Amino acid sequence: MRKNSVKNARINEAVREELSSIIRNLKDPRIAPMTSVTSAVVATDLKTCKVSVSVLGTEEEKADTMKGLESSRGFIRHELARILNLRNTPELSFALDESIEYGVRMSKLIDDVISKDEEAESGREKEEG
Structure with a gap:
């Protein structure tokens, strides 16, 4: 086999x-x-x-x-x-x-980076507008 x-x-x-x-x-x-x-x-x-x-x-x-x-x-x-x-x-x-735990941790880090980028983007739009 x-x-x-x-x-x-x-x-x-x-x-x-x-x-x-x-x-x-x-x-x-x-x-x-x-x-x-x-x-x-x-x-x-x-x-x-x-x-x-x-x-x-x-x-x-x-x-x-x-x-x-x-x-x-x-x-x-x-x-x-x-x-x-x-x-x-x-x-x-x-x-x-520990791969599942690692995946959850990486997903959380990615979500944190995305939310910080969105906050920075909205802050720039308020300064320009």
Whole structure:
């Protein structure tokens, strides 16, 4: 199976969706409520899976969420095996993904620059008029 095959893409998406559902329903108080799975990349041999997780919160909440996910890794893998019918259930490794937070921050900066430009433009029009 090639790395970018349609079958592998379908498996990645199915694993991502199921992991999102499993993590959302975990009862661990360390896992922040605003935790989402941004991607899951399953190796072609179905032995490993790299899971990118985005956490909306403070640095402490992010660290606690990652600790909670690491300690729940066996349970999450067991639930994934129960739900998905794969030849092998991949070993999970979690990584923090801060791309969503970075995008929000950049969007806010762009909006701030646009509003300052509009204020400067309206100030110039008042001076001329």
